[in-house]
Amino acid sequence: MAEIPNRPVFRAQEVCEIAEVQPYVLRSWEAEFPDLGVAKSPTSPRVYRRADVERVLRLKHLLFVDGLTLAGARRRLSEEGTPITDERVDDADVASMMNEQARQTLHEVRRGLTWVLGLLSGQTEEFVLREPLHAAPAVPRKIKPVKPVRKTTRRKKR
Helix, strand or coil, X not given: CCCCCCCCEEEHHHHHHHHCCCHHHHHHHHHHCCCCCEECCCCCCEEEEHHHHHHHHHHHHHHHHCCCCHHHHHHHHHXXXXXXXXXXXXXXXXXXXXXXXXXXXXXXXXXXXXXXXXXXXXXXXXXXXXXXXXXCCCCCCCCCCCCCCCCCCCCCCC
């Protein structure tokens, strides 16, 4: 059996590496078992609890070693009484997966959005940035539209 690192949550890529399956396989299992993994919001990527990783490993064994179909594996898991965990995934757990550069980028985005909120609400004194944002986008200049050049062909006189 594969060794699962001692962490509360995992990304899909990490689950694929632990279970040694391709991402499309994991996605198809998610479609068959909707309670596999947790999405913090409809647009966010799924994160997997430790119990989900264990379930993926058990599912892989049932399908690839025992030769069951997905329906057979679902039946076997329900017979075994594999508990479906209602563990909540905390923001701190998800944040622990990010590296320092991602944290810094999110911090800068948050500061920028706070500044924009201040501008829109007219409370610029409260929302003044204490330090400049790193890469402020350049303001594009207005470019006058160019009239298309009309090609004319002249016929040679005979």
